[in-house]
Amino acid sequence: MRDEITRDETTRVEAKGRVGSICRSLRRAIVERAIRPGDRLPEDALGERFGVSRTIARQALGQLAGEGLVELRRNRIAVVATPSWEEARDTFDVRISLERLVVGRLAGRLTQAQQGELHAHIAREEAAQGGSEAASIRLATEFHLLLAEMTRSPVLERYVAELGYRCALVLSLYSRPHSAECGVAEHRALVAALIAGDAERAVSLMDHHLDAVAERARIVAAPPRERDLGRLLAPYVETVGG
Amino acid sequence: MRDEITRDETTRVEAKGRVGSICRSLRRAIVERAIRPGDRLPEDALGERFGVSRTIARQALGQLAGEGLVELRRNRIAVVATPSWEEARDTFDVRISLERLVVGRLAGRLTQAQQGELHAHIAREEAAQGGSEAASIRLATEFHLLLAEMTRSPVLERYVAELGYRCALVLSLYSRPHSAECGVAEHRALVAALIAGDAERAVSLMDHHLDAVAERARIVAAPPRERDLGRLLAPYVETVGG
DNA sequence: TGGGATTTGTTCGTATGTATT
DNA sequence: GAATACATACGAACAAATCCC
Secondary structure, three states: OOOOOOOOOEEOOOOOOHHHHHHHHHHHHHHOOOOOOOOEEOHHHHHHHHOOOHHHHHHHHHHHHHOOOEEEEOOOOEEEOOOOHHHHHHHHHHHHHHHHHHHHHHOOOOOHHHHHHHHHHHHHHHHOOOOOHHHHHHHHHHHHHHHHHHOOOHHHHHHHHHHHHHHHHHHHHHOOOOOOOOOHHHHHHHHHHHHHOOHHHHHHHHHHHHHHHHHHHHOOOOOOOOOOHHHHHHHHOOOOOO | OOOOOOOOOEEOOOOOOHHHHHHHHHHHHHHOOOOOOOOEEOHHHHHHHHOOOHHHHHHHHHHHHHOOOEEEEOOOOEEEOOOOHHHHHHHHHHHHHHHHHHHHHHOOOOOHHHHHHHHHHHHHHHHOOOOOHHHHHHHHHHHHHHHHHHOOOHHHHHHHHHHHHHHHHHHHHHOOOOOOOOOHHHHHHHHHHHHHOOHHHHHHHHHHHHHHHHHHHHOOOOOOOOOOHHHHHHHHOOOOOO
């Protein structure tokens, strides 16, 4: 009778309809630094911006809090998380540990199609070099998510993604402005090593790449400035069609 | 003025009052195999059992779903997760990768107090050997969480805990009954290596220990039997005092 | 210090979808 | 196959805490 959208799938780790849509939008806004650590995320404003009720906005905030991107304080407005410096360093350490696993699994096992995807992505990164900083940062993060996806391990993919977003948040807090992710060359070298099947070299390249990214976080950036949430989020509102 | 319980703490990763309490109870029930993969978790029954409304039970289910312990299907009763065999193996791989990090950080850096805690825990594990299988399994899982705590890294602690619970769930599904966690000797050897400061040996011991645990999951267990949720959860209901 | 506006915490009712007889 | 019982999805509303002037 109703052939429309009978999404029956088991909701494992993402995409619970509208809630998942809001989470994706907010993650992207965080990665692109449209919203920054300490910025307030009132349930009402969020709901209005995304065209949903407070219940849905609240669920999204709860999920993001579970991912470490949002801080929930009792009876207070939710804010974008502000990880401490120790936590920041730890986040990178854990991420490196998992991404080593990723490259170890991928070295010498990439299909032709996957190789093409990776090269296409890197090309996109290069094309974005001169443009907006936001696009560069987003693409750099997505490169790592793309690698994780290719392991075909939902577990690994999930944790790498979560840590990738948390690291992006950390960089938003601690990295010097305009020091963006200029590691496209490193991405290219890494893919070359993966295709060559040189696992040891690939792991080593990934190590140094992520260390270099973390290193840029040594200098504390200027404090964030408060702005209007509605305008900040406008470009990140997805269409609600679950 | 009000010196009572002005819990003002930032709710980072756990313990949101009643919701956190329910999550802890359910995690423990899963680890001890009182509830097993596929078992149904209706919001009503859960709420009634823990003395809370559906809203709170729902939040707990949402959080546990985020941790991979519960499966939420649209418009259907939530169930304890039933990971596939591939996912099971992946979960162990990721866990091993993180626990290597843990022992690497701990080797040669344990304080006297921490050494005492570990020995006391192992003594408890040995004492539980003859008793209920549930207690043995729980203590074995908690040993790893205790190690993670000692790194003083909230990030590492969180992911190790999450993966520990997921692995316990996997074993509940795939391990042969009465093959319980008989790795107390391995725990003792690991602690000895940590105290001796032999990082390489400690990492190797952890590797083999977790591999051995995973190995027990090779044989598929008998299918779970349905029972009464109320009675199953009775021992796991914490007092609600948030 | 105080008080009003704002924001969250929670419950409960209704609508909708699923399972079962 | 239809009807009934049941469970979830969502939103409105109220109480309590917090924020801000």
